[in-house]
Amino acid sequence: MKRVAVLTSGGDAPGMNAAIRAVVRAGIGAGFEMFGVKRGYAGLLEGAFLRLDPRSVGGIIHAGGTMLGSARSPEFETSAGRHVALTRLEEKKIEALVVIGGSGSQRGAHELARLDFPVIGIASTIDNDLYGTEMAIGVDTALNIALEAMDRLRTTASSMERAFLVEVMGRDCGYLALMTGIAGGAEIVAIPEVETTPEEIARAFADANQRGKLHALAIVAEGCRYNAQKIANYFAEHEKRIGFELRVTILGHVQRGGVPTAFDRLLATRSGVAAIDQLVQGKHGVLIGLRHGEIAATPLDQVAGMKNPLDLQFLELARVLAQ
Numbered sequence: 001m002k003r004v005a006v007l008t009s010g011g012d013a014p015g016m017n018a019a020i021r022a023v024v025r026a027g028i029g030a031g032f033e034m035f036g037v038k039r040g041y042a043g044l045l046e047g048a049f050l051r052l053d054p055r056s057v058g059g060i061i062h063a064g065g066t067m068l069g070s071a072r073s074p075e076f077e078t079s080a081g082r083h084v085a086l087t088r089l090e091e092k093k094i095e096a097l098v099v100i101g102g103s104g105s106q107r108g109a110h111e112l113a114r115l116d117f118p119v120i121g122i123a124s125t126i127d128n129d130l131y132g133t134e135m136a137i138g139v140d141t142a143l144n145i146a147l148e149a150m151d152r153l154r155t156t157a158s159s160m161e162r163a164f165l166v167e168v169m170g171r172d173c174g175y176l177a178l179m180t181g182i183a184g185g186a187e188i189v190a191i192p193e194v195e196t197t198p199e200e201i202a203r204a205f206a207d208a209n210q211r212g213k214l215h216a217l218a219i220v221a222e223g224c225r226y227n228a229q230k231i232a233n234y235f236a237e238h239e240k241r242i243g244f245e246l247r248v249t250i251l252g253h254v255q256r257g258g259v260p261t262a263f264d265r266l267l268a269t270r271s272g273v274a275a276i277d278q279l280v281q282g283k284h285g286v287l288i289g290l291r292h293g294e295i296a297a298t299p300l301d302q303v304a305g306m307k308n309p310l311d312l313q314f315l316e317l318a319r320v321l322a323q
């Protein structure tokens, strides 16, 4: 019987639990013995394995976060660290590892695969920067949370005739910011891929005021050279007249918590089952993600060297719709 372990790594994302559950139950269904690893690669280096049966993953499909815990491990980024990880896997007689995580975690998975260890990645990050998947597990939930926050901010902004700089997560990828801006009707969206100056944001606010809008919302991705606070500081230093009183809201980790949406639960469940399916077929060294609406496997060596390109036509769309 094959012994298979699963871990969650890097930034946690809503839907990781649903993926763990699917991997464990599909794995047991396929006749594997299933193990979890606590705290990602950090736990792997410590040999923090636990046996998982179908009941151990009960009651978690609706819960955000990850029951296995997640962590960042600088040691795993060294060759020596990865050899310790291999030793821990061999000691426990684990024959394959499923890594649920984002771009950094999948680079780690690729390094393990290069050492000839069978690994399957499952795409899960709210940043949506992973090559090989249109939507990673967690993106839809994070987007809905950011959108709900934006709707609430608009209500108060409108009543008080204020402008808001709303900073959303996504590291150096503008996907979450851009989609939140479009779906939420922002006046302007700033993303790391295309530099937006504080002057341009000031102009967008002032123009919105001139056009008779009672509020103005700018969505700023956290990875922008000018983040929300820097823009606010710039406005203060240069005594910018934007026609509104200004407020800054940084959504931060609020976007990573919460109950996974139906979309994320289904994507996580399908991805977990597909990961086990690959192992049953004797395949590994791939990332499971969503391509053209279908669950698909992409070789990890392609994933590790690439970034999910952001379709900049959406930025133009955001501009046109902000009139």
Ligand code: ADP
Binding pocket: 009, 010, 011, 012, 041, 071, 072, 073, 074, 075, 076, 077, 078, 101, 102, 103, 104, 105, 106, 107, 108, 109, 111, 125
């Ligand atoms: P995410 O998976 O959310 O992008 P990180 O970028 O923080 O999160 O990566 C999570 C972990 O993956 C890191 O702490 C490290 O242990 C491992 N990792 C990241 N990059 C590499 C790499 N180039 N080689 C090996 N391991 C890596």
